[in-house]
Amino acid sequence: MARTDPAWDTEHLPDQTGRVFLITGATAGLGFFAAAQLARTGAHVILSGRNPNRLSASRAAIMRRVPEASTESILLDVTKGGSIRSAAATLRSRERLDGIILNAGVVHPPKEREEAEGHELVLQTNVLGHFALAGELLPALARTGLRTPGARMVWLGSVSVASWRSRDLAPELEAGYKMARAYVQSKFLVQALAAEADRRLRAAGVPVASVIAHPGYSLGGRSAGIAGVNQPSRLKRFLANLQAPIAQSKEAGATNEVRALIDPAVGPGDMVGPVGRLRGEPRITDRDARNPLTAISAEPEVGAAAWAFCEDATRTVWPFARFGR
Template sequence: MRSWGAADMPDQSGRTAIVTGANSGLGLVTARELARRGARVVMAVRDEERGRRARDALLAAQPGALLEVRRVDLADLDSVRLFAERLTADVGPVDLLVNNAGVMMPPRALSPQGYETQFAGNHLGPFALTGLLLPALAAGRDPRVVTVASAVHRQGRIRFDDLTGEHRYSAPAFYAQSKLANVLFGLELHRRLRAAGSPVRSLLAHPGYAHTNLPSTGPTGPLRAALRFGGRLFAQPAEVGALPQLYAATAPEAASGQFIGPRGPLELWGRPTVVRPAASARDPELARRLWARSEELTGVRYPL
């Protein structure tokens, strides 16, 4: 795995992949590389117009690529349900779901269902989407769910008594909470899939410090300026940052339950390798508690 790159991806012909947040950054690179290897890629985006522009740019470079754009707002559970219903009706079996989309450190706001937007869009939406698509995934070929987290999960804490940030809100702290939730979810999904004898693999990935548009779309004020400045100076390109999730999505040897991140110092840069989640993320009791709360908040019960 030491020098694994996009050129090492196996052929993806005949596979159907869903990539959320596929109109820019890591999601765009992921959609591009999967399509380049022959996959049919559903680009799941919040802004259809931006999604169509991204698809058209990919098609200009890869004529004949199998790309389609569908709208989903992961922070809106009604949108997630509608997307899943239409997809399962139109597409059939799904081979790969990459839970890539996310929001990073915005001012406090609430989703249509009344949940804090980072927890809603980064965790509850992917939790609901995965559960709703699990029957379609179980019917797929070498089916996988790849949930994109962050090294920032190590600073996270699940605030069960204040998930909406009503009493105290910090944009970075609630971002870290949502990323810890991603890792807890991905590992608990792995445990439940294995216990049920499901063929679906659940893997996690994080890009390290990668240059994307997240610092320009979420944070405000000095935080935004600092993140953009640091990104220009120190971040690796999105093409490299996307490699861990591409490895998790396609490498034959990638095992369910693995967390893939950069091999460089502090997991900030470099080619993919297996990394170790924080101790809090490996706590099965915490994961079960979060799972139960997530089912309660989303109304989605997993068929396991």
């Protein structure tokens, strides 16, 4: 995994004036903090979320922190096909879209199996919704990438994937649903899709990179309190503080998403995660067989199977051929 990893200063990000980024799930946690960090770079930051009140609260919190920021918000529930198509149509009509962070997620799955739009809820939110959204936005990203380099999609992986050993997927978990299994399998599938998207984008010559970010172990209870966005209870703060040696704040976790999105040194096939695996400065690593986080998910057969499943489940075919060089 050793590779050249140029210095990256999370406090002094490169100027992104003129560039446009979309973040899903920007109403809380990592998505909010990533949006706040990007807002300082001069970029136009589009915050998306499923709840209009939480969306207003998070945008207002960013504008309080960074009054000169250029932001807007857009309603987007990643479990709903209609919401995805409508948001994507709005974004495709814009002048440019330089990057998307596919951040929204169910992090604490329900105890019993639930469904959204006919699919298991965690799968639908973390995997299928983002697969459909990224496919819908590929034309906007590719058009921007043809004009200026650096167009990217960032997928949210997880250290928990290192514990996933199976190549036999049962994405819908109709039998044997468990909270942890639903979450880890969803992140395994996300990483498999990121790797497969990378292979297909390169093969078709589409000027958009597919990269993975993972935030280590990032807790709201270790993060700044922000009205309407991050208001952990005293108990949550206490429990989070007990985990201080192995955990970090969501501000720190979000730096991995931001670096994955804007560092010119990050290329197709890369992963960005904390140097100490669970916490620490964001570092670029290869995602290959030697990386325990990606060893199985990066296998082409696994990626092809995950892709076929998602195409079928979402009835979405990514328009690679239209945007190849």
